Amino acid sequence: MSGGHRVHGMGTALEAPTWPAVTRAEAEVVLDRFPDAGRLIDLRWHSPRPFSAATLIDTDRGAYFLKRHHQRLRTPAALAEEHGFMAHLRAAGLSVPDVMAAADGARAIALGAWTYELHGDAPGIDLYRDRLSWTPFLTPGHACEAGAALGRLHRAAQDFTAPARGDHPLIASFTILPARDPLAAANAYVAARPALARYLAAKPWRQTLARLFAALGEGLAERLAGQAPLWTHGDWHPSNLLWSTDGKVDTIFDFGLATRTCALYDLATAIERTAFRWLDMGQDDALGDVDAAMAILAGYRTMMPLGRADVDALVHLLPLVHVEFALSEIDYFAGIVGDPDQALVAWRDYLIGHADWFLSAPGQDFLHRFAQEAMA
Structure with a gap:
């Protein structure tokens, strides 16, 4: 090559x-x-x-x-x-x-x-193979079909009982946000990863996470308490799906981030990956697309019913759902790759930047509209 x-x-x-x-x-x-x-x-x-x-x-x-x-x-x-x-x-x-x-x-x-x-070889057309992971579906129909496919995956996963994966890098684990004390859980997460701990040692990371948890995570652990543990995909975006000519999902692939989390975590991840133009952050404040989020949710609901409490938990989970994987990315860049510049992007732009956007006026408007439409 x-x-x-x-x-x-x-x-x-x-x-x-x-x-x-x-x-x-x-x-x-x-x-x-x-x-x-x-x-x-x-x-x-x-x-x-x-x-x-x-x-x-x-x-x-x-x-x-x-x-x-x-x-x-x-x-x-x-x-x-x-x-x-x-x-x-x-x-x-x-x-x-x-x-x-x-x-x-x-x-x-x-x-x-x-x-x-x-x-x-797997059936389907790789329509999105050259597109970046943090870009939206090409059509609302694709978003809806992807939501339905995610629901089918969650139904099929319900009787898979393997334990959660270990402390591997780049795993979409879910140990911090469900904890009654998320900052203590974050401390444990960082302590278990020496390269991550060394990188964050010079940063006010505890204060930063405490601020985000206080502003966006109040009552989240209680809302998540009733969610059943479930093995999930963890990286649901268009380029991990193969498509038929009529716009249906033919094949699901790339399970590299998969582990035992819960269904709402996977659904929130799917929305966070695809309903926001994160790559335009700093150039445009109106990053969120409520219609795209609703299309995913509508498709998902054809396979997996969601009660009002589930939707409420989903809305409150969405602003912070990326935090644990962002820490895993920092661990990867700071440790395995030895690239402090990319680690800084993961820390500053992804972990902090994405969460802070939800505290902005456009972010708050997105959450309000999404909650209204999802509850209707």
């Missing part, structure tokens, strides 16, 4: 990749461990996603998606947790990629510093 490969960054510009693109020679070595996948013909496309290296490959037996992680980010054991969830969803009738087995039966393999997984 030439040096021209670029990936998505934390802003709008494409950047040089942290992780080098998968090479043809590398793919051939990996395929030797997956004999059912056949012989490599070509590397068709390299993903612009930034946290791993991935490529679509063609073999003499079909098309596959080869993904490579650094072992500090994902070991084979860590991947086995999400692969177990994917297998459960497939058995329940959802279309998710089939994870191929190596010759020894393993679904992920370690070679040197890297961990590899190989997925079979």
Whole structure:
């Protein structure tokens, strides 16, 4: 692969990749461990996603998606947790990629510093593959269909009983906001991650989180207390879905952030990822799209009913739902990647900036209108 490969960054510009693109020679070595996948013909496309290296490959037996992680980010054991969830969803009738087995039966393999997984081809058109994660659906119909697909996933996940994943980087965990003392929970979260703790040591992070929890999180733990634990996707945005020609969701993929949280957390994440033009923050104050949020919610409700208490909890969860994953991103950038500039973006612009927007006049207007329409 030439040096021209670029990936998505934390802003709008494409950047040089942290992780080098998968090479043809590398793919051939990996395929030797997956004999059912056949012989490599070509590397068709390299993903612009930034946290791993991935490529679509063609073999003499079909098309596959080869993904490579650094072992500090994902070991084979860590991947086995999400692969177990994917297998459960497939058995329940959802279309998710089939994870191929190596010759020894393993679904992920370690070679040197890297961990590899190989997925079979999945039905659907990758309409959003070159779009940034923090961008909206192309149409209200897509938003509604994505909401319905998320509801189907939550229904299928209800009898998956695996425990929550461990303290891996870049996991959409949910331990801080449901806590009666979220600041104490945040302290525990940071203390368990030495690189994150070192990075935040020079920042007034406790005071900052205390301010945000006081301004936006009052009564949140009580509102969430009745929510059943559930394995969730954790990264629900358009480019993690494959689409049919008539605008339906054909396949759900990229379960890298998945773990045991609750349904409202996943739904709030889906809205936070797609109903706000966060990449325009600082250039435009009117970032939120209530109609887009309502389209997701309307689709979701066709599969999963929500009572008034659920909607109330959803509205109050939305302004802070990003906090824990933003801390995980800081941990990734400060620790695994060693990039303090990107860690600062995650801290200042994502964690603080997104929450503070909800305290602004446009943010408060969004929450008021969304609550009114969702409760109607």
